[in-house]
Amino acid sequence: MPIPRSEPTRRLPSGRRREAILALLEDADRPLGVDELAGALGLHPNTVRAHLAVLVRTGAARRTAGAPGGRGRPRDLYAAAGVAPDGYAALADVLAARLAAVAPDVAAEAVAAGRAWADRLAAADAAPEGPEDDPLGAVVGVLEHLGFAPAVVGDEVRLHACPFRRLAAERPDVVCNAHLGLLQRTLERTAPGVRATAIHPFVAPTLCVARIAGA
The missing domain is CATH 1.10.10.10 (Winged helix-like DNA-binding domain superfamily/Winged helix DNA-binding domain)
Known part of the structure; x- marks a missing residue:
């Protein structure tokens, strides 16, 4: 085609x-x-x-x-690099639509789902550990593992790819807040005192930015 x-x-x-x-x-x-x-x-x-x-x-x-x-x-x-297989993308679309339809606070539920995702990755040993002297090393490793092509610039983690880019463009309240929860929980586990405060989606056509405090 x-x-x-x-x-x-x-x-x-x-x-x-x-x-x-x-x-x-x-x-x-x-x-x-x-x-x-x-x-x-x-x-x-x-x-x-x-x-x-x-x-x-x-x-x-x-x-x-x-x-x-x-x-x-x-x-x-x-x-x-960061494109989910068609079957998983379709499932994610259905789940995001369902969450948006039934959750009284979509953003809060999506953040909670992202935090649970981080715990699941850690339990499955799918959350790489970073260098001890780099507070963002572990979260960058997780993002690389998931296909986000991250780069740390100052107090930002810049995400140059997204496995769910199309869905994130349609439902940022679900997808981007789930990613925020993933970052928050991973940082709590690996870098106490460092926090992900926000994700700004699509500041450029293929770039999202996570704001980090305390690094």
Whole structure:
């Protein structure tokens, strides 16, 4: 299935071009090749290839080999790192809609669900421990494990990918507050005195920001 062609992005700054590439990867139902992305965005393939290298290096995208197609090495294909499988995404959509319909305080219930999620990850040993001298190391490890491509900048944890980006755009009161609860409980467990105070969704098309206090 061809991907839709967007307006040319040649005049955009480099960071905005990468955001446009990542948005296409997140919206696609399959990994995409360089030529497909270049055609959709009106960019030269070499330009797209350079931006993809940055996205892969920062953990926002992953590279895989396509199926062999004759002589030569298979072409590289790219997908967003933080995209939930279709079945899980559909289930999350149903659960989010149900929570929004029945909870008297949707935000509070979503935060509580996120805290329970953090406890479940810890109980299953799926919550990586960070360096002892880095109060945010553990929470960054959890976010990396879940596919958020996090980066710490000052008192912020910047999330460059989201496993539930489409759903978060539709229901930020559920999804983003669940992520806030996940951060809060993980920090309580691994860095007492450090708190996640808020998540600001989509400050850029592919960027959410968590505010941290006490680090």
